[in-house]
Amino acid sequence: MSKINLTIQRKAILEVIQQSHDHPTAADIMERLREEGRSFAYGTIYNSLRYLTDAGMIRELKLGETASRYDARTDEHQHIVCKSCGRVEEVLTELPAEWVSRVAEETKFKVLHADVVLEGMCESCASQ
Amino acid sequence: MSKINLTIQRKAILEVIQQSHDHPTAADIMERLREEGRSFAYGTIYNSLRYLTDAGMIRELKLGETASRYDARTDEHQHIVCKSCGRVEEVLTELPAEWVSRVAEETKFKVLHADVVLEGMCESCASQ
DNA sequence: TACAGATTTATACTTAGTCTAAATCAAAAT
DNA sequence: ATTTTGATTTAGACTAAGTATAAATCTGTA
Structure with a gap:
């Protein structure tokens, strides 16, 4: 309350x-x-x-x-980090539920939540 | 060398x-x-x-x-953590390459690598 | 107006890890 | 066999990020 x-x-x-x-x-x-x-x-x-x-x-x-x-975004989403400039951006493409359920099967865990951090090079860093 | x-x-x-x-x-x-x-x-x-x-x-x-x-395992794999006992286990089910390439499209990043940490409840904790 | 509970403040402390300079080691050169 | 050189280890000081604590302050209700 x-x-x-x-x-x-x-x-x-x-x-x-x-x-x-x-x-x-x-x-x-x-x-x-x-x-x-x-x-x-x-x-x-x-x-x-x-x-x-x-x-x-x-x-x-x-x-x-x-x-x-x-x-400030609290809806389900992931993040990607630029290795070169450190910029962090949102990733809204959803992780396939099918993959998560296959992981649950493999590990016998009840999966509550998945956090993905991708690493790469952002567009502006890549163009240099 | x-x-x-x-x-x-x-x-x-x-x-x-x-x-x-x-x-x-x-x-x-x-x-x-x-x-x-x-x-x-x-x-x-x-x-x-x-x-x-x-x-x-x-x-x-x-x-x-x-x-x-x-x-000590250095091959490509992810991890899952039990929220209750803290146990960490390997996840060998591979992240779909298709999802990663959709993220690359969405963000315009060149994606090098994805780290996934799943959270949940392991079998032995769930059975209690 | 006074009290109770929650919040803020200042500051001490903790944890995880990095940095530095001196000591040690190991392999190559003399 | 001894010296030199570079890499590694050691002890200990230091840093960054965050937690804990106790006193002071605020807020809202009696």
Whole structure:
């Protein structure tokens, strides 16, 4: 029954993520807030990111880098990373359900969820 | 032309990984070596893991946990993690090439590689 | 207005890993 | 057999990302 409690800090952090299209890290978010003149305590950033993630308002992305990134798109989708410039983009083409069910058969797991990180070269890097 | 230089330390670390079937972390490997009475400097473990990874003798797995794991299987395959007990298993069912090429079309990336981490419940956890 | 619970803040701490400089080792050159 | 050279190991300092804690502050209800 817990209703959502969007404090000023949480709202500000959510807005930064919604306005960013590069999947910012916690450090990126802190920096952008500081630039806008509204900086919060270090721990508040992490607390809020967890709160927003748990509330389903953002998604935490673990793409194999050292820091987590955050994404305002919460619908089912995957990500692709450019090895050359580091750019992260959304992948909306859906993973075939048929493949997932074959994995379930192979492993005898009940599969809840699949996270795919593709690596490659983006168009602008490739053209150089 | 650099030939492979397997020092005593590197060989010991490689052996631990080859004999483990749970995808150990650096800390796990250190512990297992200590149990066998052959413990090396902290930094040597990390150095050697990087060396063996670069030499293609092991694979580093980033499964979204805090620490990397290491796998003696270097052939193309994916992983599935049990949310309940943490067990990590291999997934040999191949990702459809057709899906990957549709992603390449969608994103205009040249795709080099796809890493899938599935999450679910393993057979023994599910039966409880 | 006062209290209770939740949130923020500042700061200490933890974990996983990198960096550095000195010591050691191993193989080639003398 | 000894020296030199380059690679590796070691110990320990350092870094990055995130967690934990306790005091201060805020918010909303009695």
